[in-house]
Amino acid sequence: MKKVFLSVMSLFAVALLSAKDIYVNSPGTTLLLKAEAGLPLHVSYYGERVADAEQVYRAYSLWEDAYPAFGLGNYDITALSVRHSDGNMSTELTYLSDVVTTEGNSTVYTITMKDKVYEFLVDVCYRTYDNSDVIETWSVIRNNEKKPVSLLKYASGFLPIRQGNVWVQHEHGSWGAEAQVSEEALKPGIFEIHDLTGTKNAYMNRPNLMISLDGKPQENYGRVVGAALCWSGNFRMTIDTQGKKIHRFVAGIDDTNSQYTLKKGETFTTPVLALTYSNEGLGGASRSFHRWARKNNMVHNGTALRKTLLNSWEGVYLNVSQDGMEKMMDGVKQLGGELFVMDDGWFGNKYKRSVDDCALGDWVTDTGKLPKGVPALEKACTERGLKWGIWIEPEMTNTKSELYEKHPDWVVCHPTREPSTGRGGTQLVLDMSNPAVQDFVYKVVDDIMTETPNTYYIKWDCNMETKNFGSHYLSADNQSHLYVDYHLGLIRTLKRIRAKYPDLVIQCCASGGGRVNYGLMPYFDEFWVSDNTDAKQRLFIQWGTSMFFPACAMAQHVSASPNHQTRRSLPLKFRFDVAMTGRLGMEMKPSDLSADEMKFAQSCFKTYKETIRPIVQQGDQYRLISPYEGNGYCSEMFVGEDKKEAIFFAYKFEHYVDFFRPRFYFAGLDPNATYTLTELCRQGNADHWEGSSFTGRFLMQQGVEIDFRGEYASKVIRLTRGS
Numbered sequence: 001m002k003k004v005f006l007s008v009m010s011l012f013a014v015a016l017l018s019a020k021d022i023y024v025n026s027p028g029t030t031l032l033l034k035a036e037a038g039l040p041l042h043v044s045y046y047g048e049r050v051a052d053a054e055q056v057y058r059a060y061s062l063w064e065d066a067y068p069a070f071g072l073g074n075y076d077i078t079a080l081s082v083r084h085s086d087g088n089m090s091t092e093l094t095y096l097s098d099v100v101t102t103e104g105n106s107t108v109y110t111i112t113m114k115d116k117v118y119e120f121l122v123d124v125c126y127r128t129y130d131n132s133d134v135i136e137t138w139s140v141i142r143n144n145e146k147k148p149v150s151l152l153k154y155a156s157g158f159l160p161i162r163q164g165n166v167w168v169q170h171e172h173g174s175w176g177a178e179a180q181v182s183e184e185a186l187k188p189g190i191f192e193i194h195d196l197t198g199t200k201n202a203y204m205n206r207p208n209l210m211i212s213l214d215g216k217p218q219e220n221y222g223r224v225v226g227a228a229l230c231w232s233g234n235f236r237m238t239i240d241t242q243g244k245k246i247h248r249f250v251a252g253i254d255d256t257n258s259q260y261t262l263k264k265g266e267t268f269t270t271p272v273l274a275l276t277y278s279n280e281g282l283g284g285a286s287r288s289f290h291r292w293a294r295k296n297n298m299v300h301n302g303t304a305l306r307k308t309l310l311n312s313w314e315g316v317y318l319n320v321s322q323d324g325m326e327k328m329m330d331g332v333k334q335l336g337g338e339l340f341v342m343d344d345g346w347f348g349n350k351y352k353r354s355v356d357d358c359a360l361g362d363w364v365t366d367t368g369k370l371p372k373g374v375p376a377l378e379k380a381c382t383e384r385g386l387k388w389g390i391w392i393e394p395e396m397t398n399t400k401s402e403l404y405e406k407h408p409d410w411v412v413c414h415p416t417r418e419p420s421t422g423r424g425g426t427q428l429v430l431d432m433s434n435p436a437v438q439d440f441v442y443k444v445v446d447d448i449m450t451e452t453p454n455t456y457y458i459k460w461d462c463n464m465e466t467k468n469f470g471s472h473y474l475s476a477d478n479q480s481h482l483y484v485d486y487h488l489g490l491i492r493t494l495k496r497i498r499a500k501y502p503d504l505v506i507q508c509c510a511s512g513g514g515r516v517n518y519g520l521m522p523y524f525d526e527f528w529v530s531d532n533t534d535a536k537q538r539l540f541i542q543w544g545t546s547m548f549f550p551a552c553a554m555a556q557h558v559s560a561s562p563n564h565q566t567r568r569s570l571p572l573k574f575r576f577d578v579a580m581t582g583r584l585g586m587e588m589k590p591s592d593l594s595a596d597e598m599k600f601a602q603s604c605f606k607t608y609k610e611t612i613r614p615i616v617q618q619g620d621q622y623r624l625i626s627p628y629e630g631n632g633y634c635s636e637m638f639v640g641e642d643k644k645e646a647i648f649f650a651y652k653f654e655h656y657v658d659f660f661r662p663r664f665y666f667a668g669l670d671p672n673a674t675y676t677l678t679e680l681c682r683q684g685n686a687d688h689w690e691g692s693s694f695t696g697r698f699l700m701q702q703g704v705e706i707d708f709r710g711e712y713a714s715k716v717i718r719l720t721r722g723s
């Protein structure tokens with residue numbers, strides 16, 4: 001008996017000795033893992049950086065699978081569910097090995113687990129960077145069994161969260177009203193957001209959420225975990241709350257109708273789930289994501305200042321013409337803008353794009369509208385010292401198009417079905433899982449760049465969901481791969497385009513902000529935030545979008561008044577002040593501006609380019625007062641990385657006789673430095689603080705009152721640090 005006891009003890013000791021703490025460290029955070037032979041990988045802590053695992057183990061009892069698999073021990077929600085080659089539905093992963101490698105400024109942790117019985121392996125991977133507090137996680141699933149296995153669920157990541165007063169915040173919306181902020185306390189049961197539209201996953205629910213560990217989420221204090229799935233297709237984010245101990249958070253590709261088969265020897269790499277932890281509330285989590293995107297995860301690394309532009313859409317819609325485009329070029333030149341973009345309406349031969357029911361896929365100039373062709377427009381732009389840009393929607397076609405007549409089998413639809421159509425009653429989605437379609441889409445861009453090599457900017461649109469499930473290209477067995485293979489095909493194509501045209505600036509548009517996700521950020525420079533350009537509603541949409549995405553990636557345009565979407569009339573100053581918190585542009589005929597308006601618009605462009613742009617596009621964003629709080633005003637500010645300069649924005653969008661005179665508390669400043677306040681783009685009298693200096697501490701703790709007069713008043717204030 002004693003002997004047995006001793007051997008059990010020594011086995012335990014060996015197990016403990018062979019157990020290994022893995023610190024997945026970003027500069028300010030730690031995800032603590034425990035790897036032990038014969039057991040699954042465990043996660044025991046995620047939070048502020050720690051150096052002593054023993055302290056964590058003594059203090060807390062969190063001990064959960066880092067990547068739970070279904071079928072043995074796990075009956076709760078899991079990250080992985082597999083039907084093995086012999087039909088067995090259970091998986092038992094145990095730790096095999098781990099390796100840590102350095103790649104540039106990042107460290108990659110690869111922890112390999114293997115099924116106890118089957119030749120089925122999963123690498124659970126993490127990446128950290130030396131310049132931001134985001135930890136990326138993903139898994140690589142390998143089938144070394146003798147026959148195919150089916151992945152029934154293949155999430156990117158899993159995180160247990162201790163129960164308490166835990167809240168979740170996320171953005172949801174619809175066309176013209178994207179990224180509306182929604183928050184709620186987690187209760188027993190399931191909290192879930194997903195998107196099943198196939199092509200554009202960010203319209204209704206964005207593939208990202210914030211989890212506040214200290215109650216109702218606050219902007220600049222409280223512990224927050226942020227999570228963003230780097231994927232452009234169907235997704236699901238679930239928080240399962242059972243019992244009294246933990247919330248189980250799982251995020252990844254939505255597996256509905258997406259069973260994925262791996263043949264012997266095949267591998268599936270899940271998209272990345274990016275996580276951050278902050279003690280500084282939602283704002284801290286947002287700033288981590290912004291920094292991570294700007295420095296590591298977006299094309300051109302967010303280092304180049306984004307150019308101001310005029311887009312033709314709301315100015316002329318589909319009625320493009322040589323003369324009309326040149327007039328707009330003159331307008332943007334006069335305004336001091338740097339780039340002109342011709343939107344939809346320029347193409348079509350047999351079918352002409354004068355109505356939005358035809359010609360997608362027929363990317364040849366409509367010579368009726370543009371007799372001298374696109375090269376003449378590119379030249380006209382260059383001659384004016386402007387950059388040239390053009391709109392395409394390359395993943396789409398119409399039943400009324402030469403492309404569809406030639407390749408009816410290229411659209412997403414099962415061969416047995418009559419396709420159900422989208423915009424114009426004719427639009428269809430091309431099947432990006434088909435390599436021939438990928439080549440075609442690549443060629444759309446390549447042909448443009450060949451014909452007009454000085455093209456600086458492309459607006460890449462995507463206006464339809466996959467209404468027709470099915471593929472002419474995929475085999476009968478692999479039809480359920482469509483949702484996933486569509487996006488793998490899209491990414492393959494984008495990589496090819498980026499390899500040949502690394503400097504091209506590409507905007508990601510999907511009927512507005514339908515594709516605002518981190519899956520596409522490595523290929524696109526910016527997002528069209530919304531088709532709704534009404535500045536009041538934009539305050540809400542932009543606020544929500546900024547939760548995860550940096551200002552340099554947010555395309556924000558001043559449009560006509562009354563606004564075309566809401567019919568609301570707003571002062572030009574208010575429209576500019578709202579647009580200037582991102583990449584500034586215009587979307588109207590400049591010739592519709594009065595002489596005074598033109599003068600004011602010119603001064604805004606100048607001030608934006610010289611003073612505001614570097615701080616907004618490359619500084620840290622501090623959201624201060626939310627428009628969702630219902631006060632009728634809101635504010636935010638951007639602070640340069642060296643804290644020498646900051647730009648503050650405040651907006652009043654409701655007005656009463658006894659309107660409260662708000663006091664604004666600044667953030668992110670150096671408390672010991674002195675800052676001088678100067679109003680930018682001012683109309684009317686100077687405020688009482690104009691030209692005065694205050695310490696950063698005073699501005700942050702005592703704040704400054706702003707004299708808002710009338711409805712739709714706004715202020716932009718520059719803060720300059722004294723020497």
Ligand code: GLA
Pocket residue numbers: 313343344356391461463509510511512528531
């Ligand atoms: C979508 C875009 C718009 C515009 C039109 C053109 O709706 O979001 O900005 O480009 O398509 O058809």
